[in-house]
Amino acid sequence: MATHILTGLHLITEHSGLKSVTSDMIAESVNTNPVVIRRLLGQLRKAGLVRSQSGARGGFSIALPVEKISLLDVYRATEDGSLFHFHYTEPNQICPVGCTIQESMKSVCSEAEEAVANVLENRTIANLAAEMMENPLFGERARAAIEAGIAPGS
């Protein structure tokens, strides 16, 4: 969802005169409630990926060149870090397996996390936006809507 929004923000502010987009507009495109959008974009703001402005004519805009926003940045800003989670209850530490397995598992998990990070690092919002505009589904009407700065989907 964050990726969707960032790509949309970029396209709209780039191709229309609009300097920012409101959570209401975004919510309509993503098909959810504006508060959900503000919550999510709050995380992106804390990570420095977007800016926001309160008050009339306010809204959200991208804070960095889209070539510099990787999906890893988005992932780190929105996910709490660990791809895999251990079991609720600690294993019995008296058990020889229980007391040593976690160390090994942590190393495997770190490796996996890193592998994912490498994949995400190599894709930027700029890449995605370009890919989308080449997609045949992204037709004339779409381009026109974005240029008009119309709330997408309305």
Add this chain to the structure above:
Amino acid sequence: MATHILTGLHLITEHSGLKSVTSDMIAESVNTNPVVIRRLLGQLRKAGLVRSQSGARGGFSIALPVEKISLLDVYRATEDGSLFHFHYTEPNQICPVGCTIQESMKSVCSEAEEAVANVLENRTIANLAAEMMENPLFGERARAAIEAGIAPGS
């Protein structure tokens, strides 16, 4: 948890006379309820990684050589597949972003899944067991307990 259990099953059946281990014993080591264990091992059974036997003197045992059980096998047997999930509600398909973003995202997610799979594929239960036995925490008493086939942690 599945990895914990498989490693334990291997060590115990390998180093003690026991041919199988009950869900009660395993539950004590993992520090949870026997039914939770039976549920999980049911998935591993369906995937062909363990065998089970009902009735007195029954229990669970490993169905394959541990060198042939990779963490990817365990992952596939227990996780429902996709590491990343899309948002609850479909994006608005009239929106030019909404209707094209998912295609791009799916390709990124597949790449990430594959990267994780590669990591997990290169680790086997045999590796893990060896690693554990080299761990200084895995001392004499541990070895003795396992050889005695004692419910670990009791």
Add this chain to the structure above:
DNA sequence: GTTATTGTAACTAATACTGTTACATATATT
């Protein structure tokens, strides 16, 4: 036949997330 064990259904409790309402705060426009 008795005992030990899996397989599974049914229920409770905990956790997390989405969606929603409400409202204080901030800011551009008039």
Add this chain to the structure above:
DNA sequence: AATATATGTAACAGTATTAGTTACAATAAC
């Protein structure tokens, strides 16, 4: 200054998932 428009955030309800638990039928060893 007053008004209209936004964000930021707290609070709450609804939903889904999971762990843990109890109970019990089916199964197999002794």
